[in-house]
Amino acid sequence: MDFSNAKGRAKPLPTAKPLPTDASFKFTETQIAGIGHVNSFGLIYRDFMIHTQSTTKSLTTANGVFAIMLAIGGIILNIITKKLTLRQCGLIGSCIFSTGSFLTILISNTNHLPFTFGVLQGIGFGILVPVCYSTLNLLFTTKRTTVMSIIKSLQGIILMWYPQVIKQTLSVYGFRGTLLIIFGISLHTFPGMLLMKTENKDTGKRLRTAKNIEIETDKQIKLELLNNDEQKQQILSDNGTEYKTSKKNRCQYLYYQRKFMRITNLTFHFLEVLNLRCLKDPVYCNICVGQSFMNFSDLTFFILQPMLLFQYGYDKAQVATCITIGTGADVAGRLALAMISGATHINTRLLYYVATLLTLVVRLVLLQIHEFIWVAAITAVLGILRAWIHIASPLVISNHVTHEDFAGAYALFMLAAGVVNLTCSPFIGMIKDSYEDYVPAFYALSASCLPCLIMWPIELVSRRK
Known part of the structure; x- marks a missing residue:
């Protein structure tokens, strides 16, 4: 199955002096300081939800709002970059994100999360992410898969210990103290943006203002x-x-x-601003639809997985261990992909499709077993597949559109993913609350892989006719 599209592939840019160490470190720092704790949502908020008698719907709704605000943050960035530099825009995003992180400390129930986490942190991080990706896209005109794999590996090595740290801070400092520490970590986005190296391109050939x-x-x-x-x-x-x-x-x-x-x-x-002319490209639209549903499925799955493990009867130590194993496997997958992509060319869209197909199969297996050793092993496999999906996702878009259109095209994808998350996330929470069981909700999340698995081959067949 060949999803390559030479017509839409980005043209090489003039050679720029790459700064892999600097760029990798600042990108990693920003990502970890941003939403490194998201995979540990279940650990952080489980006891708080029980104490305040909050529903799962509020947690999934916060996730959906975060996704749509992530897209809005990208649109805001697209507007303000006409007046400000990328670094200045990144600092604005850091301010908004840190404000949301601080206000989360003051919440009295999870119904406040859609605003503090969803709106504020979503907009802030939505500004930060395109700044990081645009910088990397500018610095590295070749070997982007290798560079992205290395950066994500550095990020994963640190995030691998996040669940264990969260477990210890909860036992020592309690719920509010843990949120205060997370707020302190979020402040590291400021040095990440201050030291981010950017380049102002000549805008003389832009469209008419x-x-x-x-x-x-x-x-x-x-x-x-x-x-x-x-x-x-x-x-x-x-x-x-x-x-x-x-x-x-x-x-x-x-x-x-x-x-x-x-x-x-x-x-x-x-x-x-929205670069809506991309919607005239049916291939790009198909990419957006498939990745949007997979993005929703992946993010919500790993947020709720600790809740599923608690339902299986695991204690906090076992749940933290499973999350750590998954993150460690994520790192291994990124490192393996970095080595493979360094030796041979990889079709990123084919990689994304195969990883999505295997993810669906492995998730269905996970819902049939309850023994800790097997659950840990399946979680490790899911971690590897997740690494490949995360690395391939922005590269699928960047390889299809030109460099000049990437920022707008990626912002449009984030908007599509946000709409899907905001629309579907509450339904996942409602399914769990209706059945009082997480398993049906996880079947629904697994079914969200199908749009990508069905529509992409249809596109391939139609293009060959």
């Missing part, structure tokens, strides 16, 4: 008025009637033309 359009439209209006007046005078003079243009009518005409022009400019600006 709204201001330029306004000037051009104004000229066209005046020209149309002149032509209309000349035509009217010619017609009336032929009939022997003297014609004089009414100043009042001309002003009214100009007023309505300017009003229409402003609406047109706003529409053009909106389309430019």
